[in-house]
Amino acid sequence: MGTTITLGITLVVTLCIFMLCVIANKSMMSMMKGSEMESLHASLDAQAGIIEEYLRHQEDLLSVYSKSPEVISFLENVSDAGKQEIAQEYTENYYKGLDNWEGLYIAEWNSHVIAHSNPEVVGITTREGEGLASLQGILGKGELYNTGIIVSPASEKLILSLYCPVYGEDGKTIIGYVGGGPFADSLEGLLASMQNEGAKYSMLNAETGTYIFDEEEALMAQEIQDELLLSIVSSVQPDKSKLSGEKDYIDKKTGDSIAVYQYMPEHNWVLVSRDSEKNIYADANKSIKILGTICVFFDLLIALLSWLLIHINIRPLKYVEKSIIQLKELNLEKRHELDKYINHKSEIGQIATAVDSLYNSLKDIVSTLDECSDSLTESAVKMSDSSEVLIQYVEENSDATKEFADHTNSITDMMKQVDSEVGEISGVVSQVGSKIQVGTERSNELSGKVARMKENVRDSLQTTSLHIEENKSEIAEVMRDLQSLARIDEMARQILEITSQTNLLSLNASIEAARAGEAGRGFAVVAGEIGNLAGSSSETAAEIQNICNETKENITKIQACFDSIVQFLQSDIQTQFEDFVNATDEYYLSIEEIQTIIKEIEQSSDVFAEVVSNIRNQIEEIQNVPGDAVVSTDDMIARVGKIENMMEDLLVVVNANQNNASSIREIAGRFSSY
Incomplete structure (x- = not known):
């Protein structure tokens, strides 16, 4: 019974723990996915902030350079060799103070370079025709022009291309412009440092449909071919107000994945961060495994403790069971294991008290039966004594009936029967001999x-x-x-x-x-x-x-x-x-x-054989007594009638007592000694 209860408890606990693990797994997966979404969005927000800060800083550097007196003075009088030398030296020194820039130059309005951080390229013309007209149109608005991240024709690396108009001393007339651009790898490093572990990121140019940055360097500045990225670019193009979003997709390598994107409308750039659900749920799976191990451990621990507690608590029931089996076998010997539970208020105590009371009651009954059997035995002894008295009466009647033995058929028949039984006894004695x-x-x-x-x-x-x-x-x-x-x-x-x-x-x-x-x-x-x-x-x-x-x-x-x-x-x-x-x-x-x-x-x-022989001889002498004596025949007949009645009554009582004593001994004999 204890093992069955333990198995039942273990099964229930196992099912509960399994349901708990399933619910915890679903909740944890949902929480992990939501947390990862929030983390990816936060990462993209941080990256967007870094990009804006980076662009603002680089633009400020170029703006400060455009407003320097050396640059303005030189553009006011480009034929002055002294000013040209001063501007060239200032440009080179200013360039040295910049971090990871490709180059810095001063150009006339027609894009003729008159000072450059690299003196060897001074005198070239960067734009002509429609390209020059487009640039002049944008700069003519009087604002700094950020063309975005492009592949530099000179270094064939990604740079942030910046142009800033230079105003004359009157502050109204545009006399030229300055240009330059930092390498984009420093920005890429900043963006990569902000990326979540295991996640992939991409920076896209929504206007041109090309990659700006990607973990695969071979894709930089290449046309976008990825269906997911194309769908993201197409989703932000019609609705410029949709600045962020997320998409579920299936990656060929990693399976189920999610993508989060952030749109930067002022630059028409899109930041995309992707991560596989396998990577997202990696920590959750580890936690689930640990939780499962802990649950299995506690399941086994609960099963062991349940088994111990149940077996400890049902041990008294085993004592009760053994005691009841003893009662079933009519064994009245008490089992002392239950003594410490007697008179307790618990269920075991009540059962132990009842079993003890039953033992005592049965002992009393058996004791009473023994007493009754002894009483019946004593009655039988007394009846035996009465029988001896009757035998004496018979002997007296026998003496009285010797005189008329020939006239009493009943006494003769009785003597014949006694003679026959004595003969049988004699035969038995002979066999015993x-x-x-x-x-x-x-x-x-x-x-x-x-x-x-x-x-x-x-x-x-x-x-x-x-x-x-x-x-x-x-x-x-x-x-x-x-x-x-x-x-x-x-x-x-x-x-x-x-x-x-x-x-x-x-x-x-x-x-x-x-x-x-x-x-x-x-x-x-x-x-x-x-x-x-x-x-x-x-x-x-x-x-x-x-x-x-x-x-x-x-x-x-x-x-x-x-x-x-x-x-x-x-x-x-x-x-x-x-x-x-x-x-x-x-x-x-x-x-x-x-x-x-x-x-x-x-x-x-x-x-004994001699006594039996004497009895037979005496019976024969009784049978042969002459009938010449006359002794009070009416008295003898009355006395014999009384004796017969007394003998019948005594036989009935003796038989009844013997049967009762036998029954009582049989019942008492079923019980083992105690």
């Missing part, structure tokens, strides 16, 4: 076998003890013989001493032979051979000594092994034989006691 005789013969036979087995065991014990002592003596003698090997070791030691002296003698002989010179050469050879022989003898003696040492160790091990064997024979085998002999003696004594009991039974049976 024959069984006793058979038992006596079998017990005598068994007694003889046990006596023979006793003698055999005693002989085996004596033989085993003798063999153990003989083996022990032989082992001791063998070990003494093995100890004689120690003399070999002593001889080997003496051989080593002899070889040592021989070596010394050989050495002395060699020294003497060397002193004798040529005459002692033969003696030196003999001395060397003696030394070699002594060395060989020394090695052989050492090997013998090693073998003797190993032999000693083996002898020690053999001695220990023999000792353990002898100890085993003495402590185990001999002890077991002695125990067996003692058991045989006990068996023999038991059989003798059985024979004594059988003899007593046989004697009792003989006495």
Whole structure:
């Protein structure tokens, strides 16, 4: 039951956690998408602000340059070489103070360059014809002209092309213009730094339908081919008031994606930021995985805690279940595990109290039944005593009816029945006697076998003890013989001493032979051979000594092994034989006691047979009594009638009591003892 409840709780918790994860996943995805949209819009707003600030700063730099006295003075008198030199030097110095500009120049109204940051290009004409007329028309309005980001013909890089008219000293007449442009890569770097991680950005020229900036540098200044970007450009062209928006699309590489755009109408530029939903939801997916892991952990933890709590709480129910099973088996022995829950107010306490009360009630019932059975037994005893009184009456009536035995058919029939039953008892006694005789013969036979087995065991014990002592003596003698090997070791030691002296003698002989010179050469050879022989003898003696040492160790091990064997024979085998002999003696004594009991039974049976024989003889004498005595026949008939009635009543009561006692004992016997 506890496991089933635990599985149910685990299933419910798992479903709840799964639903929670699904809801959290959807909510988190929606929040992440909304947050990413807001982040992309904020990024585009920031980029637009940076672009405006960047353009304003660059325009201010060019405007300040156009209003410098050196520029105005030179344009007032372009033929003055001194002013030209001053203007050229000022232009170069001003250019050096600029950050990442392609170039800076002063031009006459006809676009003839008269001063340039690069002196080598002074004197060129930048525009002619329609292009010049268009430029003069725009500058004639008296405002700075920002043509946007274009590819410079000189450097073939993206630059911000700027033109600013220069007024004369009167402040009304346009006497020329200044031009220049910073490289757009610095602006691109600023825009890229503001882009969200993982998002792609593009800056488009809606008027020309070309890329200004893109992550793929190869697309810069190229015509737009991307369908998404074309749809964004087409959506802002008709409605200039639509400054921002967003689109969902499917990217071939990244799948489902979103695009956010910001339109800059004063420049006709469009800023576009794109990001895949996979990248947007990356953090959310990580969070979901972490949340799922945590949920699985807590699911398992809840399941484990539920299992523990349920098994702890239902443990008393198991005790109750075992107690009820005991009651079902009519076992009234109390289980003490429920004692600590008795009289508690909890459900387990109430059940434990009820079970305890049931145990007590059943014990009381069984005790009452036992008392009733005892009472019935006592009643039966009393009835038995009454029966004995009746028997005495019968004996008295029997004495009185001896005189008219021939005239009382009922008494004669009764005597015949008693005689028949006594005959049956006699037969049973005879059978018992024959069984006793058979038992006596079998017990005598068994007694003889046990006596023979006793003698055999005693002989085996004596033989085993003798063999153990003989083996022990032989082992001791063998070990003494093995100890004689120690003399070999002593001889080997003496051989080593002899070889040592021989070596010394050989050495002395060699020294003497060397002193004798040529005459002692033969003696030196003999001395060397003696030394070699002594060395060989020394090695052989050492090997013998090693073998003797190993032999000693083996002898020690053999001695220990023999000792353990002898100890085993003495402590185990001999002890077991002695125990067996003692058991045989006990068996023999038991059989003798059985024979004594059988003899007593046989004697009792003989006495009982004699009593039965006497009863039969007495019955025969009663049946043969002469009928010459007349004793108060009416009294005898009345007395016999009373006896018969009393006997019938007593038989009914005795039978009823016996049946009741048997039933009560049967019911009480179903219950185990307590």
